[in-house]
Amino acid sequence: AQSVAQPEDQVNVAEGNPLTVKCTYSVSGNPYLFWYVQYPNRGLQFLLKYITGDNLVKGSYGFEAEFNKSQTSFHLKKPSALVSDSALYFCAVMAYNFNKFYFGSGTKLNVKP
Amino acid sequence: GAGVSQSPRYKVAKRGQDVALRCDPISGHVSLFWYQQALGQGPEFLTYFQNEAQLDKSGLPSDRFFAERPEGSVSTLKIQRTQQEDSAVYLCAGEPSGGEGTGELFFGEGSRLTVL
Numbered sequence: 001a002q003s004v005a006q007p008e009d010q011v012n013v014a015e016g017n018p019l020t021v022k023c024t025y026s027v028s029g030n031p032y033l034f035w036y037v038q039y040p041n042r043g044l045q046f047l048l049k050y051i052t053g054d055n056l057v058k059g060s061y062g063f064e065a066e067f068n069k070s071q072t073s074f075h076l077k078k079p080s081a082l083v084s085d086s087a088l089y090f091c092a093v094m095a096y097n098f099n100k101f102y103f104g105s106g107t108k109l110n111v112k113p
Numbered sequence: 114g115a116g117v118s119q120s121p122r123y124k125v126a127k128r129g130q131d132v133a134l135r136c137d138p139i140s141g142h143v144s145l146f147w148y149q150q151a152l153g154q155g156p157e158f159l160t161y162f163q164n165e166a167q168l169d170k171s172g173l174p175s176d177r178f179f180a181e182r183p184e185g186s187v188s189t190l191k192i193q194r195t196q197q198e199d200s201a202v203y204l205c206a207g208e209p210s211g212g213e214g215t216g217e218l219f220f221g222e223g224s225r226l227t228v229l
Binding site (some may be wrong): 032036041044046053062099102103104105106 | 117118146148153154155156157158161168169170172204206215216217218219220221222223
């Protein structure tokens with residue numbers, strides 16, 4: 001069974017500080033992991049993905065995520081947050097047959113000036 | 114169009130009414146997905162099309178839900194005899210490839226359904 005957990009409903013960070021949005025997963029087989037972002041009144045947008053290879057993956061808008069197999073985590077990070085990063089972030093795992101995603105419940109990121 | 118277009122953006126229905134939600138994906142996108150997003154939750158899978166073929170409908174919550182994509186482009190999600198628990202945002206997403214895809218989905222803005 002595939003599932004994703006985002007333990008924080010909300011993350012607050014000051015502009016310029018580093019940010020982390022947490023995600024843990026449970027999959028059978030190799031994990032295919034994703035981060036999507038949802039801005040207000042906008043559709044979800046792809047940020048980055050891990051399929052194989054380097055554990056640190058880089059994505060759009062300066063975001064990166066680290067795949068940690070032993071901790072079954074895929075935390076989203078950014079070295080210096082911007083107010084414009086404020087949005088709803090979803091972690092997701094793709095099923096082995098590539099036909100469906102399992103999304104977490106989302107984490108609202110608030111970046112204050 | 115340049116992106117995924119969904120209509121209507123907002124729909125209010127009385128309990129028991131039938132509704133139809135339309136998705137116009139990016140031209141050429143082989144795969145099309147429907148997701149249901151309840152308030153405060155992540156999107157949940159409903160169904161998947163590869164071209165006109167509905168390959169997976171395991172997420173449809175009941176036989177009141179029906180989806181089609183007859184010509185492999187525009188898709189319609191139909192909900193019959195709507196119930197209050199159907200209130201949610203219905204998201205459509207496309208992907209250029211079929212089968213072993215990239216996982217990089219292009220989402221529409223969603224159709225928000227409110228059942229009174």
